[in-house]
Amino acid sequence: MEDIKPRISVYYAQNAANTTVVTLADEKILDDEDIRALEDSIMPLIDGPVNLVIDFSNVHFLSSAVLGLLIRVSKRINENKGRLKLCSIGPKIYDIFKITRLDEIFDIYDDAKKALNSLK
Amino acid sequence: MTSKDCFREKIVSRGVISELRSICAKILCLTQELDYSDDDLFAIHLAMEEAVVNAVKHGNKRDPSRNVIIEYDLNPEKADICVTDQGRGFNPSSLADPRVGENIYKTNGRGVLLIRSYMDSVEYNNTGNSVRMVKLNSKYARV
Numbered sequence: 001m002e003d004i005k006p007r008i009s010v011y012y013a014q015n016a017a018n019t020t021v022v023t024l025a026d027e028k029i030l031d032d033e034d035i036r037a038l039e040d041s042i043m044p045l046i047d048g049p050v051n052l053v054i055d056f057s058n059v060h061f062l063s064s065a066v067l068g069l070l071i072r073v074s075k076r077i078n079e080n081k082g083r084l085k086l087c088s089i090g091p092k093i094y095d096i097f098k099i100t101r102l103d104e105i106f107d108i109y110d111d112a113k114k115a116l117n118s119l120k
Numbered sequence: 121m122t123s124k125d126c127f128r129e130k131i132v133s134r135g136v137i138s139e140l141r142s143i144c145a146k147i148l149c150l151t152q153e154l155d156y157s158d159d160d161l162f163a164i165h166l167a168m169e170e171a172v173v174n175a176v177k178h179g180n181k182r183d184p185s186r187n188v189i190i191e192y193d194l195n196p197e198k199a200d201i202c203v204t205d206q207g208r209g210f211n212p213s214s215l216a217d218p219r220v221g222e223n224i225y226k227t228n229g230r231g232v233l234l235i236r237s238y239m240d241s242v243e244y245n246n247t248g249n250s251v252r253m254v255k256l257n258s259k260y261a262r263v
Contacts, residue, residue: 030141030169061162063169064234068227075225092162099237100230101219 007037010045013053016119018082020045021112023055029062035069042073049081053115057088067102074106083107085115125154127194135180135188135205137172143190144168147201154196156257163238164199164255170231171203171251179205179249197260198240202252209248 007026013019022042026034046052052073070086077084087109089097097103109115127150133139148165156164172188180186186206193200218229236242241254 031137061165063166063173064228064230065173067230071225071227092159096166096234100233101224105224 007034008041013116013119016051016116018049019051019053019116019119021053021055021116023057023112024059027058027060029059029066032065035065039069039072043076046073046077046080046082050077051083051085051119052077053085053087053112053119055088055112055115056086056090056093057111059093060090062093062096064096064100067096067100070102070106083119085109085118087112087115125196127154128192130189130191132187132189134184135176135182135186136184137176140172140176140188140190141169144172147190147192147194147199150192150194151199154194154199154257155259156199156255157259160199160255160258164201167235167239167253167255168201168203170235171201171253174231174251175203175205175207178210179207181207197257199255199257200252201254202250204245204250207249209245209250211248212244 007024009023009025011021013021022045024038029035029038074084085107088111089108094103097106097108107118109118131143133143144165147168148161151161151164175188176182180188189204191202212232215232216223216229218224218226218233223229235251235253239253240256243252244250
């Protein structure tokens with residue numbers, strides 16, 4: 001039987017209201033299938049006025065397709081009056097955000113603790 | 121430079137992303153053997169990924185019966201990689217800048233920008249269905 005690999009781990013922050021922290025599990029995010037699975041996992045979590053922190057600490061490689069997913073997530077959160085924070089993005093991945101200037105539209109923090117503090 | 125330091129091949133593959141990624145993985149292994157830096161490998165990986173996805177999605181319109189041709193010429197000085205699809209091509213200079221105005225909120229259109237940013241030289245043929253990308257070995261350049 002094929003192993004089912006979780007795409008994300010989720011925890012609900014105790015000290016920040018309506019806040020969910022999603023940690024991406026994959027080291028590499030490329031396939032349409034991976035991105036669709038991620039989207040299917042994340043979208044139900046933001047079906048309301050929630051704040052979301054996405055933790056990239058496990059991610060070492062991604063392509064522009066993932067940036068598209070982040071923008072879709074961001075739009076949904078904005079529509080629902082929530083806030084999106086990204087954190088723990090390694091330097092190589094951060095360069096992709098800088099080159100595309102997405103570092104200017106996403107709130108990016110060094111780690112999950114700082115991202116959560118910004119939501120208090 | 122000896123022949124052991126050079127890897128050259130032309131591969132005609134079905135236009136299926138998973139199959140093309142296997143070829144990209146092979147090219148990455150060879151560039152690793154040639155002692156390119158981690159940053160160079162990251163750049164080559166990203167550029168190949170974006171080029172292959174563009175070739176399949178936009179070039180071949182996801183038709184798996186259309187081929188994608190990958191040619192590479194790798195040596196310790198530079199990695200020269202060409203990706204060609206069987207589509208009608210496009211005019212790369214007509215692409216909107218994804219960093220400007222409302223484009224920044226679009227969910228696609230960043231692949232060519234990333235290829236240009238990470239590779240040292242990027243050229244499209246006149247038809248616009250073939251991209252040639254060159255990465256200089258940053259370790260070699262310092263010697």
